[in-house]
Amino acid sequence: MTKQEILLAQKEFLFPSVFHYFAEPLVVSHAKDQYVWDADGNQYLDFFGGIVTVSVGHCNEAVNAKVHQQIDKLEHVSTVFANEPQVELAKKLAGLTPDGALTKSFFTNSGTEANEAAILVARCYTGSSEIVALRHSYHGRSSGAMGLTGQAAWKLGPPQAGITHAVNAYCYRCPFGLEYPSCEVRCASDLEQVIRTTTSGRIAGMIAEPIQGIGGFITPPKEYFGIVADIVHRYGGIFIADEVQTAWGRTGGKWFGIEHWGVTPDVITSAKGLGNGFPIGVTIARPEVADALKGATISTFGGNPVATTAARAVLDYIEDQNMLQNTEETGAYLREGLLGLKDKHPLIGDVRGMGLLQALELVEDRTTKVPAVAATLRVMEAARENRIMVGKGGMYGNVLRFSPPMNIGRSDVDEFIKRLDMAFTEAAN
Ligand SMILES: Cc1ncc(COP(=O)(O)O)c(C=O)c1O
Numbered sequence: 001m002t003k004q005e006i007l008l009a010q011k012e013f014l015f016p017s018v019f020h021y022f023a024e025p026l027v028v029s030h031a032k033d034q035y036v037w038d039a040d041g042n043q044y045l046d047f048f049g050g051i052v053t054v055s056v057g058h059c060n061e062a063v064n065a066k067v068h069q070q071i072d073k074l075e076h077v078s079t080v081f082a083n084e085p086q087v088e089l090a091k092k093l094a095g096l097t098p099d100g101a102l103t104k105s106f107f108t109n110s111g112t113e114a115n116e117a118a119i120l121v122a123r124c125y126t127g128s129s130e131i132v133a134l135r136h137s138y139h140g141r142s143s144g145a146m147g148l149t150g151q152a153a154w155k156l157g158p159p160q161a162g163i164t165h166a167v168n169a170y171c172y173r174c175p176f177g178l179e180y181p182s183c184e185v186r187c188a189s190d191l192e193q194v195i196r197t198t199t200s201g202r203i204a205g206m207i208a209e210p211i212q213g214i215g216g217f218i219t220p221p222k223e224y225f226g227i228v229a230d231i232v233h234r235y236g237g238i239f240i241a242d243e244v245q246t247a248w249g250r251t252g253g254k255w256f257g258i259e260h261w262g263v264t265p266d267v268i269t270s271a272k273g274l275g276n277g278f279p280i281g282v283t284i285a286r287p288e289v290a291d292a293l294k295g296a297t298i299s300t301f302g303g304n305p306v307a308t309t310a311a312r313a314v315l316d317y318i319e320d321q322n323m324l325q326n327t328e329e330t331g332a333y334l335r336e337g338l339l340g341l342k343d344k345h346p347l348i349g350d351v352r353g354m355g356l357l358q359a360l361e362l363v364e365d366r367t368t369k370v371p372a373v374a375a376t377l378r379v380m381e382a383a384r385e386n387r388i389m390v391g392k393g394g395m396y397g398n399v400l401r402f403s404p405p406m407n408i409g410r411s412d413v414d415e416f417i418k419r420l421d422m423a424f425t426e427a428a429n
Pocket of ligand 1: 051109110111112113115138139140141209213214242243244245271272
């Protein structure tokens with residue numbers, strides 16, 4: 001098919017809600033490692049990784065060799081039959097969770113399903129149905145997950161009962177107009193008032209992203225999750241860390257984002273980078289929480305032998321290549337480069353994130369912090385012209401998000417910063 005034929009077919013045969021970046025959608029032809037090629041043969045340096053998903057590089061040979069072997073051996077049996085790749089992965093995950101405390105996994109196909117399973121298990125375990133989520137969050141596209149989500153743009157369909165939204169730790173735009181640290185992390189302690197005033201006081205749990213992804217890589221102060229998890233437990237709930245974007249070393253030096261703050265959640269959900277592009281979702285829970293999900297449940301494709309083989313190979317690769325160290329060091333180097341751009345381009349109001357999960361929030365004016373929505377679109381287009389792929393996010397649509405494959409090096413960062421610098425200069429003119 002030609003590029004035009006692909007775009008026409010997309011228009012005619014896909015739901016129009018399958019939206020694209022850019023005035024003229026970018027048609028991708030193929031990819032390898034940190035590079036992606038479009039249908040016209042242009043090569044891009046990929047600093048978005050298919051929405052924080054390509055963790056160990058596009059078409060990683062070590063992973064794909066194992067996938068090729070597995071696909072010819074056993075492709076599918078469903079969860080009603082046991083198979084080795086599924087339990088191998090579950091065993092491996094149990095050894096990676098904080099304190100080794102979360103030892104039981106339930107496999108699905110996406111982050112949305114992982115979160116659905118987490119909410120269900122929280123409700124079964126506690127006997128309560130009330131859930132606290134955060135403003136500016138994103139948790140997926142099922143009815144339940146859209147109910148949890150805290151951004152109007154991603155909430156289609158009717159509201160969901162039993163969900164309440166606490167303020168998030170958005171220091172750049174503090175919901176209380178305060179400054180850290182003199183604020184004493186009021187956004188965290190406010191959770192108690194939220195529970196006491198908007199719920200029955202007996203909650204099933206709270207779900208939160210350690211760093212809010214689609215919200216624009218909003219990164220809380222170090223005290224935040226300790227305070228919040230403590231309040232949740234005091235009101236009878238369990239704490240669910242939605243690590244769909246932040247797991248597998250992405251945030252630098254740790255397997256899971258939540259570990260940076262010394263909090264051991266009761267449930268972790270993840271997807272995206274675990275499969276490096278293979279569809280897989282997982283809900284990992286403390287055994288007593290997992291055991292509360294009585295009765296049978298099926299995910300036809302959940303724990304699929306090919307997807308679980310891919311995930312196991314991704315984890316092995318991350319370990320073999322010492323990628324947790326790379327995300328920490330190369331992430332710090334990327335951060336330096338972004339801070340350098342902030343010194344140069346007044347459009348950049350905030351630089352935030354951790355490891356190889358970094359973002360820029362763009363504002364029209366650094367004092368008023370009015371979101372620079374049109375300029376963000378211009379920078380996106382200019383980034384494309386400079387052959388770099390970046391993501392967009394934030395509730396106001398003014399955040400550029402960067403999440404390259406976790407095995408990139410400093411030379412990739414140098415090249416990226418050079419091209420992003422050009423994109424900002426061109427977008428300003
Ligand atoms: C934090 C978070 N949770 C859940 C999801 C939903 O995952 P999926 O799109 O795989 O259903 C996403 C997707 O971007 C996400 O970022």
